[in-house]
Amino acid sequence: MTEPRPKIVGFCCERHGMDAVVLAARSGKQFEVSVRLVQVPCTGRVDGMHILRSLEEGADAVFVLGCLEKNCYYDTGSIEGRKRVGYVKQMLSELGLEKERVEMFNAASSNSWVFPEIVAKMVEVVRKFGPVGGEKR
């Protein structure tokens, strides 16, 4: 029996974040994980509620990918996104859960290497801690 693949949810801004993902996808690289991407207008639109709901509904890890902070299409959106991620991390810590399950990343449209790096990092986190409610994968 093959072991279940880590389930990762990524909230990507429709500007640089998604562009960087699309660029990486065009390279044809295959991932041994289930990554569900949610396109949002801006990472400033991502709320802690969305991140926690993803974990509640079965995601093992969640990442938010936005523009570079000094080059955000909406100026301060990715800064807002980082703050929201920080708040969720704090909530997870208070509950004794692994805050590493939630991360914020930034990329420029041309950074094709960022998405594979993010996936690798999040997979490592899931392999280390296992799914939220079960054995290690």
Next chain:
Amino acid sequence: MIVAKRKPLNEIAEMLAPYKKVTIIGCRSCVAICLAGGEKEVKMLVSALKIKNKRDGRKQQIEGTVVERQCEKEWVQEIEDEILDSDVTLSMACSLGAQTIGDMYPKHLTFPGLNTGIFGVPEEQGVWSENCVGCGNCIIHTTGGICPIARCAKSMLNGPCGGSANRKCEVNLEVDCAWSAIYDRLKLQNRLDLIESVTPAKDWSASHSGGRRVIVREDAKLTQHQKKGKGVT
């Protein structure tokens, strides 16, 4: 408005751990504005606790709902079924909301999810500061609109204490001395003469020191006949 802060999540989780069915109730008034117990905060808390339960393998049913104003019985009554259907209710309103539910359903357990803090004003986004303590006898017309009871650590009524230095409070050097602010405001208003007038010792019986306070407006109260007509008991 009333400003509150969510209790640490581990404290909340511990409080709720023995119960199977939990209803978390938020409030759309003050605590929603101060980002402590509105709809979003309730949803986040429900999710966070469910994740914690999933991790710990604990079976607990957690539901979240929000009322317009938890301190008013009429709004709470609308969710009576949800309250009574649970083993425990966690109020994400200020203590007034939690106590309203507790008074309405005395046999039912109602726990506080927030620590009620201050009567505060938003200084900037995410920052609220205390400007009133509800002492029951407002004097800010004589102090340039700045309350020395709330804003001075010692609630001085006749100028600053000896510890005030460089316009800062000795209790906390980050905080401006209230009397320094009052002096500036009175100067701006050309009413500096007020600073020399002596304010007599305050009658604290109108404050909380006089025991639990009840404010009544007789003309607004319903007569027995009106209560009967409205079905109010």
